[in-house]
Amino acid sequence: MFRDYNYKSKFSFTIRTAIVFTILLSMQITAFSQEKKKIEILDAEYAEKVANQPNAQRLVNHVKIKHKSILMWCDTAYTYTGTNKVDAFGHVHINQGDTLHLYAEKIFYNGDNNFASAYDSVQLINKGLTLYSDTVDYDLAANIGYYDNFGKIVDSTNVLTSIIGQYYINTNMMHFYKEVHGYNDKYTLDGDTLLYNTQTGRIFMDGPTTIRDSSNTLYAEDGWYDSKTGEAELKKNPKVFGDHQELTADYIEYNQENGDGKAVGDVKIQDLENKIIVTGLNAVYNKITETASVTDSAVFMIYTEKDTLFMHADTLRTIPDTITGEKIVNAFYGVRFYRTDLQGVCDSLVYFTKDSVVQMHRAPVLWSDIHQLSADKIDMKQYVNAPDEMHLTNNSFIISKQDSGKFDQIKGKNMIGYIINNKLDHIDVDGNGQTLYYAKEKGQMIGLNRAESSNIGIKFKDGQIFRISFLKSPEGVLKPILELTEEEKKLSGFDWQIDLRPLSRYDIFNRKEKQESKKKQEQIEDLSQP
Secondary structure (H helix, E strand, O other), X not given: OHHHHHHXXXXXXXXXXXXXXXXXXXXXXXXXXXXXXXXEEEEOOEEEEEOOEEEEEEEEEEEEEEEOOEEEEEEEEEEEOOOOEEEEEEEEXXXXXXXXXXXXXXXXXXXXXXXEEEEEEEEEEEOOEEEEEEEEEEEOOOOEEEEOOOEEEEOOOOEEEEOEEEEEOOOOEEEEEEEEEEEOOOOEEEEEEEEEEOOOOEEEEEEEEEXXXXXXXXXXXXXXXXXXXXXEEEOOOOEEEOOOEEEEOOEEEEEOOOOEEEEEEEEEEEEOOOOEEEEEEEEEEEOOOOEEEEEOOOEEEEEOOOOEEEEEOOEEEEEEOOOOOOEEEEEEEXXXXXXXXXXXXXXEEEEEOOOOEEEEEOOOEEEEOOEEEEOOEEEEEOOOOOOEEEXXXXXXXXXXXXXXXXXXXXXXXXXXXXXXXXXXXXXXXXEEEEEEEEEEEOOEEEEEEEEEEEEEEEEEEOOEEEEEEEOOOOEEEEEEHHHOOOHHHOOOOOOOOXXXXXXXXXXXXXXXXXXXXXXXXXXXXXXXXX
């Protein structure tokens, strides 16, 4: 009895195991068959066998086929027994998920790997965007379309073309490669590699890219451009330029709509029309108002065929003049400039490109050759066919170094100096004129001549006072060199500021800090001496 019971139990267990196995196998087969769901022929006028292809049939006229979520229409199609392949011809249309449509004259569809290859007059349409090409491969599972022999996309914002393209539908991204060209009514674009967000209209640059809008041309090798708003962020070798101006920097922000922009790192603004270059590390500008401000190591340069003036200030700002094409340049705080024939310092300065006038304010000092000129305000004006002029207003003072400790001096209320061939030629003193100059005889200094007159005309030769004309009766005296005291060698207000004079284009930055540092170092060295 025991043996019989045991035998029946084992037998029952074996049956149950076989049934469970059969059910599981059936479920796997069902799942597999669902994964490999066959194409369905929904409509066709007729079907016929294909000679020499026993597993193929040809569907003719008004063909409609379904596979999973895919619907296909065409004039003629070939299907193959045991596969999910369809070769469709004539007015082929594939629809996936209602929103995506693929049109072509010929499509080879493989349902096993959800892949379609479309040929001739291909259009891939998705949510208002159309991709045109002669050949498109479309991965229906990943929702990615490809072309490699020229294609074009058109949406409500842009037209973009390239030799190679990839459309990532799920992420709304289009990748373009080789001979990329884009345009709408606001811009044109040329590049080699870029990405385009079909939803936002933003274009991402990956390589040399040139964008032209209504007023400027943008160039960069990295960054983005918003084709809807005209905003841009240019990151690698960026440049923004127009007919007469050019901006380069390490990084540039640009907004076409409101004209605002920002540039950072090795900023260079070049005004080709007025022959001006402004450099610095930070700049903000507006192309509509034509204003720009540069800070941090800011340098202003104005160049001619003969020479270039280099000027530094804490802040440089350009604004348009009332005359079209002309500019006003403002320099604020710690102004220092250098040209081979002229150097100067002041607190602030204004330059007018219209008539080449420079106005120096607050403690201005000029140096030309051996001469130092100072006043409450100094104006300089350049002429083409006449001597350049320097107007010194209030507390005017000119010092000319003749020898160690010996200086010719001219003092007055207002003065006008005339420059010929980059040298001080003559000076007119208007009001409270005083002169102190060394008289010479046969090249030797014989005495110090002091004279006073309300109005004085002074002629220079080889940097020295050559002739003095007193428009009113002068009061003067010549005193021998050996009889001079130190006080008699200087007019009141004498201030020889040679330590402030820029000595080269590289010396236009703050020398005061250098001097203070040097003085401090000397003090430390003195304290360290035994």
